[in-house]
Amino acid sequence: MKPTAVTAAFATAAPPAQSGKGYNLEEIEQKLAKGAGISGVHKADLPTPSLLLDLDSLEFNINRAADHAKKYGIDLRPHAKTHKTPEIAKLQIAAGAVGVSCATIREAEVLTDAGVGGLLITSELVGPNKIARLLRLARRAPDVMAVVDNPIHAEQLSEAATAANVKLNILIDIDPTGRRSGIAPGPAAVELGKKVDSLPGLELWGVHGYSGASSHVVGFEARKEHSTQYMTPVIDSFQQMAKAGAPARIMSGGSTGTYNIDCHLDGMNELQMGSYIVMDVDYRRIGGASGEVYTDFKPALTVLATVVNKNYDDIATVDSGIKSFATDRTCGPEPLLDGVTYSINGDEHGRLHLENAKVAVNFGDKVELIVPHCDPNVNLYERIYVCRGDNVVEVWKVGARGNI
Template sequence: MDDRALHSSLIGQQGSRAALNTPALVLDIDALDRNIARMAELTRAAGIGLRPHAKTHKSVDIGRRQIAAGAVGLCCAKIGEAEVMVDGGIGGVLITSPVAAPGAVARLAALAGRADGLMAVVDDPEVAARTDHALADAGARLDVIIDVDPGIRRTGVASPDDAVALARAIAALPNLRWRGVQFYCGSQQHIASYADRKAAMTGLTDYLKQVIAALAEAGFVAEIVTGAGTGTHRIDIDLGVFTELQAGSYVFMDKQYLDCDLADAPEPPFEVSLSVDARVVSANHAALVTIDSGYKSLSTDGGSAAVQRGAAPDTMFAFMGDEHAALIAPDIGTRLRPGDPVSLTVPHCDPTVNLYDFYHVVRGDTLIEMWPVSARGRAR
C-alpha cells in the first residue's frame, strides 16, 4: 500500500501522527511557514531577491508557499526538477547545473517555450551554441547565467577571462540573452565556525568581484548575481555582492546545518521542521534498541541522524543496515519497548527527502495534509 492508501483516513484526526506507519517523512507546517517567513524577511530587509533552491524540498506545494512569501522564483538542480515546477505553475525557475546532453538541451528548449521567466546556467561556449540551435528549432528564447567556478572544479568557468569569452559567445547567439553570473560556494556551506566561514567567503567574494569587474570592463554588466546557501546566507547578505540568494535547506534544517553556527548567535535562526518518524522494533538489550529506519530511510552522506523526540537528545544513533538503526543509551532498552515511536532529525535533508513519496504534514500531533514529493527522482 502506498502512503495515501495507508494514511489518508488519518487526516484531521486529533493525534493521528502517532498512528502513522513508519518510517514516515513528517513536516511541521507551522515551523516550515516560520522558516519561509524569516528568510523572506531577511532578504527583503537587505533589498535583495530570494530564489530558493527546490532541490531541497522537490515540492510544488512548498515552492508555492515560498513564492507567496515573496520569492522571485525557484532554483532547480536538473531539467527534470524544473519541468515539474513549471508544470506546477511556478515561474522564475533557474536551472543551476549546466544542461549539456543533446536530449536534455532539446527538453530545455521545449521548456523555455512554455515557462514564464525560465533561466539556465551555462559554462561552455559549445554548449551555449548547441542550446541556441535547439531554441531556434523550438521557436523559443532563453535567458542564461554564466556559472563561475569558486574553486570546487565541479562546474563553472575557471577564470575572469573565460567568463568574458563566454559572454561574448552568448552575445553572438540570437536566441540567448545573458543576464548575469552564478557563484555557489558549496564547500563553504558547512564550515562549523561562523568566523572561519566568513573569512573563507570574504576571500571568495573578492574573486567574484574580479569576475564581475572583468565582465563590466568588456561591456557586460551583470544584472543578476546569484548564489549563496543556508550556511552562508547571513555572510553573503553582509558582503553585499549578491543580488539574490539561492538558500534551500533553511526550510527544513538538518543535523549538518544544526552543527554549524549559522548566524554568529547561540541559537540557529531557523527551526527544525522536517523529521523522519520511526518505531522501535526490538528492545532485547538494556543499552540498545533497534528502530525501523536505516539506509533506505535516511541519507548517509551527512553523518548520523539525531533523536528529536521519543528518547533523550544525547542518545547515540548508529546505522545497522538497509532497514534498521540502533539507538544507544544507558537503560534505553528498559525505557523504550517495541512499537514505541521516535522522531529523528535527518543528517542531510535533500537526499533524505528523495527517498520518500509524500510529506506527512502535521500541525502539532495531527496529520492535516499529505503533499507529494513532486520532483522525487527527477535527476535527469
Template sequence: MRRSDVPTPALLVDIDILDRNIASMRDAAAALGVKLRPHAKAHKCVEIAQRIMAAGAIGASCATIGEAETMALGGIGGILVTAPLTSSDAIERLHRLLLRGADIAVVADHPASVAQLAAVAAGAGRTLDVVVDIDVGMGRTGCAEIPDAVALARQIEAAPALTYAGIQAYWGNLQHVSPFAERARLIAIQTERVRAVIAALTSAGLPPAIVSGGGTGSHRIDAATGLFTEIQPGSYLFMDSCYSAVSISENDNPFVPSLFVAATVVSANKPGRVVVNAGWKAFAADSGKPVALRGGPPGASFRFMGDEHGALDFEGGGGPKLGATVEFLTSHCDPTVNLYGAFHVVRGDEVVDIWPIRARY
C-alpha cells in the same frame, strides 16, 4: 491521522515551523537587500514552492531539469537551473519546457553548451536567459578563468536566441565552515574573485544584471558583500544536524528544524538498546548519523544496522517500548528528502496533509 499513526519509516514536516523558517528567510533577504530564489533541490515539492512564492520569492532555483519540469508544471515561475544542461535528454526536456511557455533560465560554463542552448531556444521560437556559471573554489562547474567568463558572456550576448542575464557564484563547500568568523574569512577570498569577474565583465560592456548564489550557511555573509542581487538558500526550510551545529549568523541560528524521519521500534529485547525500522534506506548518511529526538531516550546514539534497521543505544532503562514511534533529525536534509515519495505534514500531534515529492528524478 495522529502523528504517531503514520506508517513508518516516514518523512514528517511540521508546517508551523516550516512557515516560520520561510518567513525568517524572507525577512532576512528583505533586510539585506537581496532577492530570494530558494533552491527546490531541498524540498522537490510543488506545495512547498508555492508557499515560498506566496511569501515573496522571485522564483525557484533547480539543480536538475526534472526539478525544473516539476516546478514549471506546478505553476512556479522564475526558474533558474543552476547546473549546466548538456545531455541530449536534458536539452530535449528543456526544449519541451520552452514550447510550453515555462518561465525558465539556465546556466552555462562552456562554449559548446552555449551553442547547444542557442539551437534549442531558436527551435522553440523563444529567447532563453543564460547565466554564466563561475567556479569559486569548488572545482565542480563554472568558468575557471576570468577571460573565459568574459568570452562566454560575449558568445551568449551574440547568440540571436539567447540573452546574457548575469553570473552565478556559489560556494557550497563553505556553507558549514565553523566558526562563523572562519567561514566569513574564506568567503571573503572568493568574494574578491567575484568582484574581479564583475569588473572584467563591466569593462567589456557586459555588466551582470543578475549575480546569483548564496546558501543557508552563507546568505548573510554573501548579501553583506553588496555584490549579490539574489540568493539561493534551500536547507533553511528544514534544517538538519549539520546546519544546526553551526551559527548561521554571527550570533544566532534563526532557523529551527522542521523535518523529521519517523521510525517504529521493532525490537526491544536487549537492555539499553532498541532497534527501529529505519536504516540506510531511510537516511542520507553522507554527513553522519541521525539524531533521536521525539520519543528517543536522552543521549541515545544511533547505529546503522542494515538497509531497513537502525539501533538506538542508551544508558539505563526507560527506553521506548516495542511499537513506539521515534522521530529523528537527519544529518543532511536534502538527500534524505529524495529518499521519500511524500511529506506527512503535521501540526502538533495531527497529520493535516500529505504533499507528494514529485521532483525526485
C-alpha cells in the same frame, strides 16, 4: 556513544509518541488519501518509516529567510532541490521569493507543471535530451533560466534555440572553488559572458556562482572568511561583464551556511539558500554567529520510526536504517529523545543507544529522528506527512524526486 552538544540542543525530554487504542487502518488511509484538510490522524498513527514535516517550523523558516532578504534588499530564489515539492515552492514565493532554483530539468518540469514560475536551473543541461527538454520548457515558461560554463555548450544552445525559434535566458556559471562545474573567475568568464550576449537565441542575464565549499565551514568567522575570499572574484567577474557592456543583471549564489555573509558582499543581489527550509543535522553542526549550534532556522524534517525490539536495557532497535536516511555525511540521524543517540544497523534497522537516555524507550514506541542531510533524504520518500503539532493535516507528494 555519548550525546553531543548538538544533540542536546534540539532533543526533547518528552516520551516517544504512541498510537491510541482502536486503530482503524481503513479509516486512517481514507483520511490520508484526501491529501489536505485532514483531521483526526495523529502522527503516531502513520506507517513507519515515514517522512514528517513540522508545519510550524517550516513557516518560521520561510518567514525568517523572507524577512532577511527584505531587510538587506536582496532577492531570494531558494533552491527547490532540497524539498522537491511544489507546495513548499509556492509558500516560498508567496512569502516574497522571486522564484526558485532547481538542480535538474526534472525539478523544473515538475514545478512548471504545478504553476511555479521564476525558475533557475543551476546545473548545466548537456546533451540532446536535456537541451530538447529545456527548449520545450522555455516555450511553456519563457522566464526559465539556465546556466553555461563553456563556449561549446553556449554555441549548442544557441543553435538549438535558433532552430526552434525559442529565446533562452542564460547565466554564466562561475566556479568559486569546487572545480565541479563552472568556468574560473576572471577574463575567461567575462569573455564567455560577452560571447553568450552575442549569440542568437540566447539572452544573458548575469552570473551564477555557488561556493559549496564555504557552506559547511565550521565556525561563523572562518566561514565568513572563506566565502568572502572565494565569492569576491566571482562578483568581480560579474561586475566586469557589466563594464564590458554585457547585460549582467543577476548575481545569484549563496547557501544556508552563508546567507548572512553573502548578503553583505557588494554586487551580490540574489540568494539561493535551500536547506534552511527544513534543516538537517549536518548544517546544525557548522555553528552560527552566536554559538556552536546553528540555530538561525529550525529543524522541520524528521523520519518517524517504530521501536521493534527492546530486549536489552542499553539499546533498542527501530525500523529505519540505511534505506530511510541519506548516509553521505559523517554525522548520523539525531533522535528527538534527550540523551539518546542513533547508529545504522542494517538496511531496515537502526539502533538507539540508551546508556544516557533521560526518557524511557519501550517496545512499540514511535520515535522521530532529524535527518543528517536533507536534500537526498527527501529524495528517498514519495510523500511528506505535514503535521501541525502531533496532528497530520496534509500529505504532499515529493513530485520532483528522482531524475528522469
